[in-house]
Amino acid sequence: MILNTPGSPHIHAKTSVTAIMLNVVLALIPAIVAYVWFFGWGILVHMFIAAATALLTEAFVLYLRKKPIAPALLDGSALVTAILIAFCIPPLAPWWISLTGTAFAIVIAKHLYGGLGYNPFNPAMVGYAMLLISFPREMTAWLSPGTIEQLSLNLAETFTTIFSDAPIPDAVTMASPLDTVKTELARGQSISGLPQETLSGMFAGKGWEWCNMAFLLGGAYLLYKKIIHWHIPVAVLASLVMFSALFYMIDNEHYLSPLIHIFSGATMICAFFIATDPVTASTTPKGRLIYGAGIGILIYIIRTWGGYPDAVAFAVLLMNIAVPTIDHYTKPRVFGK
Amino acid sequence: MAKDGELIMKFGKLFSFRGGLNLAKYQHEPADTTIGITGIPERLIFPLQQHIGEPAEPVVNVGDKVLKGQLIAQATGPISAPVHASSSGTITAISDYPVPHASGLKASCIELHTDGCDQWIADRKIIGNTYKQLSPIELGEHIHQAGIVGMGGAGFPTNIKLNAGQQNAVDTLIINGAECEPWVSCDDMLMRERPAEIIIGAQIMMHALHARRCIIAIEDNKPAACSSLKNTINSLKPQADSNNNPGTLEIIEVPTIYPTGGEKQLIKILTNKEIANKELPQNSGIICHNVATATAVYRAIFCAEPLISRLITITGDIPHSQNREVLIGTPAGDLIEMGGGQRSALKQIIMGGPMMGIALQSDETPVIKTTFCLIGQTRKSTLVDITNKNILPCIRCGACADVCPAQLLPQQLYWYARARDFKKIKDYSLSDCIECGFCDYVCPSNIPLVQYYRYAKAEIFSLEKEKQKSDIARTRHEFHLSRLQREKEERAARHKQKINKLAARRPAIDSPAIDSPAMDSPEQKKSPPHTAINTAQNNKNIETP
Ligand code: SF4
Numbered sequence A: 001m002i003l004n005t006p007g008s009p010h011i012h013a014k015t016s017v018t019a020i021m022l023n024v025v026l027a028l029i030p031a032i033v034a035y036v037w038f039f040g041w042g043i044l045v046h047m048f049i050a051a052a053t054a055l056l057t058e059a060f061v062l063y064l065r066k067k068p069i070a071p072a073l074l075d076g077s078a079l080v081t082a083i084l085i086a087f088c089i090p091p092l093a094p095w096w097i098s099l100t101g102t103a104f105a106i107v108i109a110k111h112l113y114g115g116l117g118y119n120p121f122n123p124a125m126v127g128y129a130m131l132l133i134s135f136p137r138e139m140t141a142w143l144s145p146g147t148i149e150q151l152s153l154n155l156a157e158t159f160t161t162i163f164s165d166a167p168i169p170d171a172v173t174m175a176s177p178l179d180t181v182k183t184e185l186a187r188g189q190s191i192s193g194l195p196q197e198t199l200s201g202m203f204a205g206k207g208w209e210w211c212n213m214a215f216l217l218g219g220a221y222l223l224y225k226k227i228i229h230w231h232i233p234v235a236v237l238a239s240l241v242m243f244s245a246l247f248y249m250i251d252n253e254h255y256l257s258p259l260i261h262i263f264s265g266a267t268m269i270c271a272f273f274i275a276t277d278p279v280t281a282s283t284t285p286k287g288r289l290i291y292g293a294g295i296g297i298l299i300y301i302i303r304t305w306g307g308y309p310d311a312v313a314f315a316v317l318l319m320n321i322a323v324p325t326i327d328h329y330t331k332p333r334v335f336g337k
Numbered sequence B: 001m002a003k004d005g006e007l008i009m010k011f012g013k014l015f016s017f018r019g020g021l022n023l024a025k026y027q028h029e030p031a032d033t034t035i036g037i038t039g040i041p042e043r044l045i046f047p048l049q050q051h052i053g054e055p056a057e058p059v060v061n062v063g064d065k066v067l068k069g070q071l072i073a074q075a076t077g078p079i080s081a082p083v084h085a086s087s088s089g090t091i092t093a094i095s096d097y098p099v100p101h102a103s104g105l106k107a108s109c110i111e112l113h114t115d116g117c118d119q120w121i122a123d124r125k126i127i128g129n130t131y132k133q134l135s136p137i138e139l140g141e142h143i144h145q146a147g148i149v150g151m152g153g154a155g156f157p158t159n160i161k162l163n164a165g166q167q168n169a170v171d172t173l174i175i176n177g178a179e180c181e182p183w184v185s186c187d188d189m190l191m192r193e194r195p196a197e198i199i200i201g202a203q204i205m206m207h208a209l210h211a212r213r214c215i216i217a218i219e220d221n222k223p224a225a226c227s228s229l230k231n232t233i234n235s236l237k238p239q240a241d242s243n244n245n246p247g248t249l250e251i252i253e254v255p256t257i258y259p260t261g262g263e264k265q266l267i268k269i270l271t272n273k274e275i276a277n278k279e280l281p282q283n284s285g286i287i288c289h290n291v292a293t294a295t296a297v298y299r300a301i302f303c304a305e306p307l308i309s310r311l312i313t314i315t316g317d318i319p320h321s322q323n324r325e326v327l328i329g330t331p332a333g334d335l336i337e338m339g340g341g342q343r344s345a346l347k348q349i350i351m352g353g354p355m356m357g358i359a360l361q362s363d364e365t366p367v368i369k370t371t372f373c374l375i376g377q378t379r380k381s382t383l384v385d386i387t388n389k390n391i392l393p394c395i396r397c398g399a400c401a402d403v404c405p406a407q408l409l410p411q412q413l414y415w416y417a418r419a420r421d422f423k424k425i426k427d428y429s430l431s432d433c434i435e436c437g438f439c440d441y442v443c444p445s446n447i448p449l450v451q452y453y454r455y456a457k458a459e460i461f462s463l464e465k466e467k468q469k470s471d472i473a474r475t476r477h478e479f480h481l482s483r484l485q486r487e488k489e490e491r492a493a494r495h496k497q498k499i500n501k502l503a504a505r506r507p508a509i510d511s512p513a514i515d516s517p518a519m520d521s522p523e524q525k526k527s528p529p530h531t532a533i534n535t536a537q538n539n540k541n542i543e544t545p
């Protein structure tokens, strides 16, 4: 009797890319809640637009590339990219912002390079960077936390605001704390002379600190689930803390404290959700440390001396370029050698 | 500290190895905790190669009647092992049959039709306790004659690993009682049911090796095996006489992380020494033998029984999965049937564990000395058929690298294997991959990684062979060229000689005075072409290596 002869191994763990991606989405839920709480429903609307765009463009590109569509859509990676982009977009930005950003991320950053697993650059960050460069006004118009209460937009009203062309009144938008600090410092202000509301809240700006803590919580879940390795988040945060502490100790009137750095802006989402994107990160243990530390240092440099208030996108993209080199020089020692 | 000759147990400090998996206990581990006895099958098939090294050479002919334990094929060459009939009967064929080998090729086997009498050979010489008077070489020879090879799966002739002590002072003997695959429990069963055989076998091995200490390693999820061995050591203690057993015997529990049962991982855990791939542990003063091998040694010395049967876990989609004592040579299908499985419903049979086992070509393939497990599959569900799963691109999640016991980067190996970049793949130490399949097991993209590695290894092998061939061809060609060159030169030299002779003759006729040395140069001027050729050839001569 002739039997089947598959190669070993003959058993397989119950893991899948879809499960990983769904866990990532699950881990983002606390942050979504925090965003909705502080910045209103806008994030949900943008997430919806981004997700629809991501799935549609992905299906379309796969169709053009004559690749099977269902498995790629089901792997959930496009969904994660879409959600991450939505986090970067000011909540009342017009609808076409998240649409173009996501479409750019999926088509240019992902599929032009060959699709999942082949893209050297983090698609979400490519999309975000493109938006930041092309539409700086829309992309920096954050709501000040709390104004949402005054506006008291419900979900439907948020929806119409985002889809109408009418610009939101300047009175309710406000640059993010990091942005304000940057502008004020550039004007020759010192940190103690900053307007009161900039860094209100407990320690790192009202609302932002909570959002960052929500990302931290989600990140802890991913670590617990062993979906991400500890190396990258620890390296990002540690290097950022070390650098900011150094300069803060030298001159605390012109340099922000480490606490503000790690709990403000996009630090935590970067450390746990963006820098840890496995496809574009270094894949060796030592390499992950170097890669993460590089991102942390670049974030600090760009935030402090660069032209942009936050630096996560550029820091990650710059380190993406270095990944092949890092991987090459950080091969682990082979057993017994 | 232990006095000489005393058998002690102590729990040493353990180390760890990188990688590996804590594979949860599977339902497929046999629930039946007795050793099942199998009958004598109608037909036994003995592959001539059941070990690493040269295949054995048949010493029987078709039609011969043989008895149980009779030598039917003898060892050839320094690394080889003889084969014995595992029951009495008639030799019916010596030809090619399916054998358990990943290549799926058939190989030379001896077929025996049993007569059901199971009659032993007459003159069995039991050595028993007198083994202590034997020299290691003599002891090794007895073990060799019994056809014993490593029964944990490797199949290296045991006597060679016992005589290694002669050149490399072996200090530690490790008896490996850690299963190296999930689902398998035959070693556990052996330790529970036949502890004395293991311990005496270990003592014989220590004697052969002059080993100072012996460690029996057991996984920490096998308390029954551990206590049975402990009790046996205690009860044997009075018998241990001080002169001949100067070493100590310890039982050490090791964590149940696959592949703890792998020789190199076990050595790392116990001694913190890392033995590189393709290196021998004996060079580090360590020898590792499987518990089953220890019982085989005991049986050879104390029962004069060559290696003709062994314990095997038989599991899978069969109603009665069990550990059974099986005659070597029994066709796998017979054993699945004995466990209540339906032979006709079989879709595949895995010989070995679910991680590294080989899928057999045929249900006629026999159990050999290194077989420790058979998994029969009739339904789809028992074993995962990866071909039915979606294979996605590698997302570089690194899960594979986390579990790789060789500490490689499977994702990079995969990348370069796909790209056929064999130079790069060597940089990433593909040759150190032990094909344990762990990377494959955890890969969320369901990539059949090990198959890529096998493919790449085969490609590299054939490329290297081709290179060797072309190297040989090139040397031949160069040799050929240089021979042509030489012949040409010789011809030219002869030609020149002739001309010189002619020239020498001519002046002798014309004017005898030219014989004087002063006239040599005008003479040479007369024949510039030859000189030129000669010089050119001389130059070439220098150039040719
Ligand atoms: S486990 Fe699979 S998907 Fe993950 S890095 Fe390894 S090969 Fe790639």
Ligand code: SF4
Pocket: B400, B403, B404, B405, B406, B407, B408, B409, B410, B432, B433, B434, B435, B436, B437, B438, B439, B440, B449, B450
């Ligand atoms: S099969 Fe090879 S690469 Fe994969 S885990 Fe085992 S040793 Fe590592």
